[in-house]
């Protein structure tokens with residue numbers, strides 16, 4: 001499936017001010033970046049614009065910024081790492097206002113090929129997340145052209161992803177997508193539009209409400225849909241099983257019933273855990289030692305919580321992966337941060353690493369699990385977007401894509 005949008009290859013940035021929205025939402029621990037994947041993924045587009053002789057103005061959000069601007073969510077560590085990666089200075093505009101005088105001055109001082117990084121766009125609060133007109137215009141005022149390369153944020157209709165483009169257009173500028181956007185969408189698009197079959201989709205994790213919605217669409221495309229992690233218990237409850245204190249979305253029980261009927265009608269396999277690793281409560285801290293037992297999925301005691309798929313399920317899922325030619329995986333099979341509860345996730349990751357099938361991983365935690373296990377380079381594609389890749393697979397148009405100019 002081709003992406004019918006203008007890209008960085010359609011522009012020459014020579015002497016132009018180019019605003020580039022990246023997804024530099026990287027994990028930080030004590031101010032240190034613990035995973036630089038998203039920074040590395042943004043480099044080809046940035047390098048192309050530098051080579052063009054453009055004035056490259058980068059922007060991104062970082063974290064949720066729930067309590068207003070703060071140093072802990074500043075993009076300063078990203079500027080430093082980016083500068084190391086590019087081997088050139090990245091001027092960081094630390095002003096919490098993001099746009100405004102400090103940013104304007106920094107941009108005015110730029111020479112062709114220079115790079116500036118603006119402060120965390122979410123420091124502008126709802127102006128960013130509610131796609132505010134004023135902030136969108138202020139961003140557009142800094143630039144002549146706009147590039148969206150923030151795949152991981154492209155499902156967010158925020159000012160720096162979507163709103164800004166209207167004002168770039170109004171001043172005669174172009175809005176294009178970057179190489180990362182192209183790469184992600186080509187890969188994900190091909191995987192779901194023309195999958196080499198059998199096509200197996202695996203869904204897990206804890207963002208149950210978000211992820212359940214993707215199932216209806218995926219069922220039509222895949223041959224087998226595997227459910228694990230926190231997602232599974234709403235299905236098990238819908239089957240009439242006791243699920244104890246496991247994660248459940250009660251509002252989605254009817255939906256899960258419908259999905260099981262839909263799978264049957266379409267002749268698709270919908271695999272649910274046949275056994276489950278349970279414990280008295282959620283581990284606290286998450287990697288604390290924990291006493292667990294394994295029960296069949298229809299025998300979870302009322303006071304116990306399901307925290308991983310059991311060994312029989314792990315085998316069943318690994319077998320389904322073995323016969324697949326395309327596998328899409330989003331969300332761990334259990335609380336993999338805890339070594340005792342990581343077995344299901346490890347088994348599935350291992351089966352993906354061992355297959356010759358095209359393997360696509362989406363979601364921060366799934367990617368982290370795969371990388372931590374040392375299987376990263378065994379996968380065909382690790383997406384930089386969790387929510388974004390799922391919304392794309394769901395068949396929704398991503399605002400960050402929609403906002404770019406058509407070819």
Ligand SMILES: Nc1ncnc2c1ncn2[C@@H]1O[C@H](COP(=O)(O)OP(=O)(O)O)[C@@H](O)[C@H]1O
Pocket residue numbers: 204205206207208228229230231247306307308330331332333334335336337362363364365366367386387
């Ligand atoms: N059975 C479960 N109960 C509660 N949490 C779970 C369960 N299985 C997995 N999780 C948690 O799900 C989280 C990842 O979910 P999610 O954010 O949806 O995945 P991703 O980041 O890959 O999109 C992990 O922190 C993991 O501990």
Ligand SMILES: O=C(OP(=O)(O)O)[C@H](O)COP(=O)(O)O
Pocket residue numbers: 023025063064152153156363364384385386387388
């Ligand atoms: O980390 C991200 O999403 P992801 O965890 O779904 O991959 C993106 O940077 C989007 O961040 P957001 O979910 O705070 O809008």
